[in-house]
Amino acid sequence: MSHACGHDHDHVHTLDSGRIDARLSEARRLCEAQGERMTAPRLRTLELILSENAPVKAYDVIDRFHPDGAAKPPTVYRALAFLEQMGLIHRIESLNAFVACQGHADGKAVQPHAAAFLLCDCCGSSEEVAVSLPEIDQQASASGFETRRVTLEARGLCKACR
Amino acid sequence: MSHACGHDHDHVHTLDSGRIDARLSEARRLCEAQGERMTAPRLRTLELILSENAPVKAYDVIDRFHPDGAAKPPTVYRALAFLEQMGLIHRIESLNAFVACQGHADGKAVQPHAAAFLLCDCCGSSEEVAVSLPEIDQQASASGFETRRVTLEARGLCKACR
DNA sequence: ACTGTTTATGTTATTACATAACAGATACCG
């Protein structure tokens, strides 16, 4: 996880394990509430993503999945697809990576939702922000375009790295 | 180039070759004006991207590069990076593809600029629209984040496909 | 409980996307 600034920022675990457990339980409840199954590989995948405070590559999850040796890619990619559908994680397109959703920290159930991200090119950190998009909505309807999903990612330098 | 709707929309050449030539000459001029070289592989890459009215995959360019046989990936990826720096094409992150810039149709020289895209999941077409992003700019400065580059992509259905 | 159905996982293999590293060629500048 080496970045443009030349630093390494590996394994910055800001969430303690208690906090992670709480979010895993919350995720469990959210799945039950929707009649979906929170299975072992899905839970493990979510755990690994929650344990980083920055977007995580699919193959990092694959490598760390088992204590001894990697998981098979489809196992993890299927889990990632599920978690994304449930609104528990987001895919960061410009990084080919995944980050835990920060949009329902208060425990509210949320529909899969669009979100914007501030992504630091130096330390790799990610901040999720909520924005409305009146201009592009307007441009879309002016073109007769029906928007299903919006990707909005700002790349740059976070406060700490500037 | 098969899409969600089940149709194939291969090789929809909406720009006639005269129009493409005009844009290639324009690109040449733009490079000269900035002291950059518009070399053969760069021109060929741009030509192939201009010949589609939808985002083109890097390996499609690679495959079509020579009349008989493919180019080597680095040749094309280098050309793509150059053309993007020059603001002649844009990378579409959510598609891993590249599309010609539609933002300077009047011949004005343009700095590399952010742009938003309406991307049809059915026919694969792309429309570039100009939007300002007051909300995310505001959120970024509130967080002390310095934005360098913004990706804004709306996926959905275009007018024709609805 | 049995059985059919649905949903999820395991496994092998392959496909798609992208870059590192170095050698050779071409443009540009004094």
Place this chain on the structure above:
DNA sequence: CGGTATCTGTTATGTAATAACATAAACAGT
């Protein structure tokens, strides 16, 4: 013309993602 910077060619490899099919677990109806 010779040195330097830039670009291209080539080989090899690294990284990201999915197809296809086999197996297993959950669940609903009888």
